[in-house]
Amino acid sequence: MTERAVDSARPDSDVKQPERPKLLQVLGPGLITGASDDDPSGIATYSQAGAQFGFGLSWVMLFSWPLMCAIQEISARIGRVTGRGIAGNLKRHYPAPVVYSLVTLVIVANVINLGADLGAMGAGLRLLIGGPQLVYVALFGLVTVLLEVFSRYSRYVSILKWLTLSLFAYVGVAFVVKMPWGEVARSLVVPQITFTPAYMTVVVAILGTTISPYLFFWQAEEEVEEVKERDDAKPLERAPEQAPAELARIRVDTYVGMAISNAVALFIILTTAATLHAHGITDIQTSSQAAEALRPIAGRFAFTVFAIGIIGTGLLALPVLAGSSAYALGETLGWHVGLARKPSRAKAFYGAIAVATLLGVLLNYSPIDPIKALFWSAVINGVVAVPVMGMMMHLSSHKEAMGDFKLGRGLKIVGWLATGVMGVAAIGLFATWGK
Template identity: 25%
Template sequence: MKLKKKLANKQVLVFLTILGPGIIAASAGNDAGGITTYAMVGAELQYKMLWAIFLMTFSLIIVQEMAARMGAVTGKGLSDLIREQFGVKSTFFAMLTLFTANVAVTTSEFAGIAASLELFNISKYVSVPVMALIIWLLVLKGTYQTVEKVFIAFSMLLLSYIVAGFMAKPDWSEVARHTFMPTVEWNSNFLTLFVGTVGTTIAPWMQFYLQSSIADKGITIKNYSYERIDTILGAIVADVIAFFIILSTASALYPHGITIESAKDAALALKPFVGTYAPIVFGIGLFGASVMAAAILPLSTSYAICEAFGWESGLDNKFEDAPVFFILYTVLIVIGACIVLFSSQLLVHIMLIAQVINGILVPVILIYMLKLTNNRRLMGEYVNSAIYNTIAWITVIFTIALTVLMFVFMFQ
C-alpha cells in the first residue's frame, strides 16, 4: 500500500514538474486580440459561433499534441525542423510571415495592457512603458523555470471570464442549441469573424512556442505521457474560457444591439446589464492575458527565427551567448509598446487583422506539421495516427475554404 502511494506521489511530482508548456501556449491564445475577437463575436452574432468553438477544441487538441510530440521526439523546435526538411527558402518565407503577423499581435497585447489598466484609471503612458520594462526584465534576467511559473500564474487570471459568463445569466437552452447545431451566415462580416476566431484559437505562433518550450525544457518522449495531459488540458481550458467570453457579451450586449470595438468597450458595456463588478472581472482577465501574451509572442518569434537560421536561443542563456535571440525579443517589445503609445487610431483594426492573418496562416503551418509528423524517418513509431491526420486535414481544408469565401464576399 505504501509502495503504491509512493509511486502515485512520484507520478504527481513528475507531472507538476512537466506541467506548463501546454497550458501556457493554449492560454496565451486568449490574448487581447483574442478576447476582443471573441467579444465582438458574442456582441454581433450572439451564440451563433459557439458550435465553432466546440469543434475547434478538438482541432486545437490535435494540433497542439502534434507540436508537443514533435518537440519531445526530436528535441527541436518547429522552425528548426522546417529548415532541415524543406530548405532555407521555405523557412525564410514562413519566418517573414510569422514575424509580420506577430508584430501586429504583440502590438495588440500592449493595447490590451493599456485598455485593462485604463479601467482602473491608470494612463497608458504609465502602464505600457512600465509593463514593457517588467516583461523585458523577466525574460532577460529570469530562468526558464521562473518565467514559466509567472506565465502559469497569469494563465489563472483568465478564469475570471468564466465568472463573467455566469454573471451575464445566459439563456442556457439557446447556448446548448447553438453549441451543437451549426449556424452559418453567408456574409463578409460573419466569415471575417469566423476566420479571425480560427486564427486566435489555433494561432500558428502557439505551435512554434509550444514545441520550442518543450525542447528548451528538455522534455523527452520518456515523460511525454505527462506532457500530453498538460497539452490536452491546456487546449480544453483555453477554449472553455473563449466559450465564456462569447457567452458574457452575447448574453449582455447582443439583446441591446450594442456593438463593441475593443475588449475595454466590452468590459464597460457589461456594467449596466451585468453589474458593477463585471468590468473589474473582465479587466483582470484582460490584463493577465495581455501581459502573458506580450511576453510569449516576442518569445515565440525569437525562438522560431533563431532556430530557423541556426542561431543560439533559450531562456537559460545569457545575453552574450544568444544575442540575436534577446535582440529580437527586445525589438518586438519596443515596436509593440511604441505603436500603442504614439497612436490613438487603428489599434482595434490591428487586433482583428492580426487574428485574420493568423487564420489565413493556420493551413500553411498545419501542412508543414502534417508532413513532419508523418515522416517516419523523423518520428519513428510516433508518427500520426489515421484519426489525427483526418481531423488535421479537415481543419486545413475547412480553413482554406473559409478564407476563400471570406475574400469572395469581401469583394462582392
C-alpha cells in the same frame, strides 16, 4: 531469514510504487500555450462574436477544440521527438526561401498582435485606475522584457502557470450576469449557421484567433526547453524508452490546456451575448470597449473583473508572442536560443525578444489604426497557418523527420482535417473581404 529474503517475500502490494506526477507538474507548455491564446486581441474577437450574433457562434468553440488539440499535440511531439522547434525542423527539410518567407510573416503578425495586446492592457488599466494609457503600455512592455530575459526559466514558467488563473475571471463574469442556460445548451449542439458575409467573417476570425501559428512555434520550443532544463530528459529520437511517459504527458497537458482555452473563449462569447447583444450593443472592436460596455449593463463588479482579466491574459500572452518570434528567427538563422540560457549565452535571441516587444510598444505611439493593423495580422496568420500546418503534417508523418514516432492514423486524420478547415477559413477570409 535475511533482510533481503524478507524483502523478496513481501507481497507486491507492499512494494512502493513510483508516484504518478501531480496534475500541476504535468501541465506546462500546453497549459501556457492554450491560455495565451485568450489574449486581449482574442478577447476582442470573442466579444465581437457574442455582441454581434448572441449565442449563435458558441458552437465554433466546441467544433474547434479537437482540431486545436490535434495540431498543438503534433507541434509538441515534433519538439519533444527531435529536440528542435518548428522553425529548426522546417529549415532542415524545406528550401530556405520558403522558410524565411513564412518566418518573416509570422514575426510581422506577432509584432502587430503585441502592439494590439499592449494597447488593450493599457486601456484596461486606464479604465480601472485612470491615468496615461501610453505610459502603461510602455511599462507593461518593459516589465515583460525584464521578466523574460532575467528570470530563471523554471521560475518564469511557474509565473506563467499562475497567470493562467486570470482566465477564470471570464468564467466568473458569466455566472454574475443573467444567463439563459437552456438557450446556451441548444446553441452549442444545434448550430444556426447563416451564410452571410458578416457571419462567415466572424467564424473565420474565431478560427484564425484560436488556431494561430505563434502557438505552434511556442509549444514545440517549450518542449525543447523542457528537455534542456531536465537532466534526465533527452529528445525521444535518442531516448525512445522515455516515449510512453512523455507522449502521455504531452497529450494530457495539451488537451487540458486547449480545453481551458476554448472554455474561457466560450464564456466570453456567452457573457457578451447575454449582456451586450441582449441590449442591442452589437459593434465591439476592442476588449476594453467590451469591458466598458459591460459596466452600465452588468454592473461595476462584472466590468472590473473583465478589465482585470484583460491585463492578466495580456501579461501571459506578451512573452509567448515575443518568445515565439525570437525562437522562429533564432532557429532560422542558427542562433543559440532558449529561455533557459543565460542572457550572455543567447544575446541575439534575447535581443529579438526585446526588439519585438519594443516594436509592439511603438505601434501604440504611431498613427497606425490598431483595429486595421489587427485585421492585417489576422490575414497574415490565416495565410501562414495553412502552409505551416501542411508542412508540420508532412514532417510528423514521415520517418525521415520523426523516426519511429511518426503520427498514428487517428492524429493524422484530425491534423489534416484541422489543416483543411484552416484552408477553407483562409479562402473564406478573402471571399468576404470588403463585404
